Amino acid sequence: MSSASVFSLAVLSLAFVGAAPEVAWSAPQWQNQADGVDPDRPGGVLLWIAEAKKFLWVGPSDPERPKPCIREFVPPAGQWRDFGPPKPPGKAFHPYYQAVLDPASASVFCLSAENVLYRLNLNEKTWSALPAAPELQGLSWPVMATDGAGTIVVVGADKKADNLGWSRTAVYDIAAEKWRLLPLPADDAVRTHRQRVALKEALITLGGHIRLAWYQDPAGEGSPQERRALADECQAAAKMDQAGELAKAELPAAGGLIERKQLLDALKAVRAMQEKVERVDEADYPVPCSRRNSPLACDASSKTYVLFGGDHEDYLMNDTWVLDLAKGWRRIEPKGAPSPRAGHALISLPGGGVALYEGYLQNTGIDYGSRSYTHVEPIQLWRYDVAAQRWDALGAWPAPKKETDGVPPLLGHFYDYSCQYYSPPALAAGPGGKVFLAAQPGRVWFLPHKKFPARVWTLDLGAAKPDPAVTEQLAAAPNQRLSRGKLFCADFCEVVDAPKPTGLDALPENVWVRLPDPPRNPLYGCRQRDWGTAVWDSDREQILHWGGGHCVRSPSTVAHYSPAGGRIVEGFDADEPYNTSGGGGYDSSILNRPWNGVHNYNHYCYDPKCKLLVSGRGYLYDPARMDWLRMERMALPYEFNWGSTVLEASPHGAVAWARKKNSDWAGLWIYDRQAGWSDLEPKGMDRLFPPYCDAHGMVYDSKRDRMILGGVGAKYATVGTGELLSFNFKTRRIEKITPANLPAGRARNFREMAYIDHADWVLIGSHLRVGNKEKGKPYTRVYDCSTNEYFLLDAGEAADGHSCGWMYDAKRKLAFVISHRGQVWAMKINPATAKRLETAQ
Secondary structure, three states: OOHHHHHOOOEEEHHHOOOOOOOOOOOOOOEEEEEOOOOOOOOOEEEEEOOOOEEEEEOOEOOOOOOOOEEEEOOOOOOOEEOOOOOOOOOOEOOOOOEEEEOOOOEEEEOOOOOOOEEEEOOOOEEEEOOOOHHHOOEEEEEEEEOOOOEEEEEEEEOOHHHOOEEEEEEEEOOOOEEEEOOOOOHHHHHHHHHHHHHHHHHHHHHHHHHHHHHHOOOOOOOHHHHHHHHHHHHHHHOOOOHHHHOOOHHHHHHHHHHOOOHHHHHHHHHHHHHHHHHHHHHOOOOOEOOEOOOEEEEOOOOEEEEEEEEOOOOEEEEEEEEEOOOEEEEEOOOOEOOOOEOOEEEEOOOOOEEEEOOEEEOOOOOOOOOOEEEOOOEEEEEEEOOOOEEEEEEEEOOOOOHHHOOOOOOOEEEOOOOOEEEOOEEEEOHHHEEEEEEOOOOOOOOOOOOOOOEEEEEEOOOOOOOHHHHHHHOEOOOOEEEOOHHHOHHHHOOOOOOOOOOHHHOOEOOOEEOOOOOOOOOOHHHOOOOEOEEEEOOOOEEEEOOOEOOEOOOOOOEEEEOOOOEEEEOOOOOOOOOOOOOOOOOEOOOOOEOOOOOOEEOEEEEOOOOEEEEOOOEEEEOOOOEEOOOOOOOOOEEOOOOOEEEEOOOOOOEEEEEEOOOOOEEEEEEEOOOEEEEOOOEOOOOEOOOOOOOOEEEEEOOOOEEEEEOOOOEOOEOOOOOEEEEEOOOOEEEEEOOEOHHHHOOOOOOOEEEEOOOOEEEEEEEEEEOOOOOOEEEEEEEEOOOOEEEEEOOOOOOOOOOEEEEEEOOOOEEEEEEOOOOEEEEEOOOOOOOOEOOOO
16 A cells, blocks of 8 residues: 555544444344353453363463462353462463463463563463563563464564664564564665654654744744744755655745744644654554554464554554564555454454454543543454455444343453553354353443453354444444544644733732633643642743643643743643553553653652753653653663652752662662763761652752752651751762751641742742641741741742642742642742741731
8 A cells, every 4th residue: 555545544533433323233143151250350361272172261460369360161061160370470460462372382371561471381280481582672562472383473562762663573483492583674664764753753853842932922923033943943854864755845834834923833734744754654664563452363274463453552543464474564455444443352263364352442531530441332343354355344232231131241441550451352262163252341440341240152153244234334444543632632732822921020029829721721630640740941941740640641741831921732642551540551652751650749850951851760851842752761770669769950960869779778869861870879878768759859959059858757648857958969968957947847748849049948839727737828838048947938829739840930030830730820039028937827
């Protein structure tokens, strides 16, 4: 298929999925055969052992599930029983999409979630771990299939920087016990791909720079200097390799829009160019692009592997790929295909072809606590004919409303504490041309069938014929992207509506003032930024806000707020980690953008030395291009832990206060872009305690060239003593500070600390309240560095505590606070007119 034809396909919106006219759905004749396997152990794989005439169900295990994770079932009406062996020798074991049976060696192989290949000897009932394979390192969301003749194929998202965006295919010869990588295509194809990637990255940078100039100017025009620089950037991009083919007319046109002060139109044009480059490049990909929750199956008749659709995390796909190990990957162009989805079951059929069952969609709901996914409905069963290159629907039916409706319920669901792993339907081909489904209705609170019993269902595929009417109704054009739209997309904030004036030049002194809401605010409902900080980009005069977790999403998107422009924007469409408490699997997205881990607490800062946002987990974000740098995770000299890591800015570089590796005690490290992290080797304190979540904070005191560490004596839900620590950059010594008026400084949350340079104060983002702890009258806590004492300001209300960020704008001599919902306060601080209070009035 030509590049142009792929690019011509429209991007879908989830709002329109399932809006087809009414049709008489036809359900295959499912038979309810037996009781099911343990419903409280999701994520299992069903395997048919023909020689033994029984099924094995291989389920997950972890410290919370210590019992044996393998059960067996003998059809037609047998009962489940434990197979016997203990769990594999790893910390956690998640076999979905990653477990296969090799009949010749009487073994089950499972890759699990650790990129370690485990082998279960079925005769001896023992597990063993194969040696670590370099071919699997840096691989995310791997899936696995076998040809049943001694070969295993693994496909996963490649996280290596020079291959980012492509999947990687590794092949294992069971008899020889050797791995090999499917070779990359010819050098010219690789070179073309990397040139297009470079062009796409340049367009992302250009788009970020245009967005920055537009959103910081209330008029949306940018300054003459900014427009000249942007026009020059358009000209430079037009000279790049591949630009002549893909953006010959578009880049000069965007430059013209910029010169005419039409920055928003230019931004939209550059984004369209970026997507065009992506689509043209993907159309020519010699391998599938990176994805997650897209199973692999082998066609028994041709020994051809089939891959369909999957989750790009910011959209879903419905492309069809086949792999011949002698010829490589090939994208198929069927007349129609199942609609975009991920999380489906895909199994090999004994008579040839593969069957696809069920799947999930990204949920468009935006309310707080709303689920991140929903199911493809009606429930669908498809068959793909490899030789004919054709998808046929074998049936579709609405989800049952009661147990006696005669069809299986919806089954697929995310599971585990952070819900980053997926439990697809446990489907397998068995004897007599039948498929068997070990139905485990998910016990997730929002699933409609969570109380249905676990059952074994069977379906005679020989009697299941293609249904042309259902196929016509449900088939979609191939190679589509299905996006959520709404506030999940960056263009949600890019509207012509003028922001209200923020009035920064007319603020009253020493009082918090709530600034007007921006025209569009994506920090709402499931996208608000719970339990984390926000930081000040002193070079571009903007607030950077990245966070999530708890009952909201934890994507990699960073929100930008301009106090001068009065707008909030994001640099790219939100990716979806499907979590409920932070994380998202493999630490970062398939494009190596880091997930928000549990919560972001104080895990990042803006580093004025390298002019980047530095994540304590080992990633770098460029606030000018509004995207993460395409890099592999940096090595860390400290132990990153979500509950005991604090990062803060200094002119020397970002400073990390974190736990030492293999220790209960903490240290201090400093970041340099060239040298990486290095130990500050603090003196004067034998043992520095580690910080905890919101209880501890750190800030740079520019007049004394020191870091001030707050929260001495504080623990979870425990108020500290009010004492502070200081680290002097010149002497490298840590010393304890005991300020006067300690009661005013005894705060529960010391995480937010803002040094006010012109006043020589530190604002502490945890109010002292009189009366009700949440709604009582607030007083702002202040530490005066020059007099070494605490005092209070009757400055009114502003967001404080665990879900906000406090910071200082040295140019305007203003303090800012932003809440988890994007509400912003400002205070003009004048120490000469401030009324200092020793206690609350």
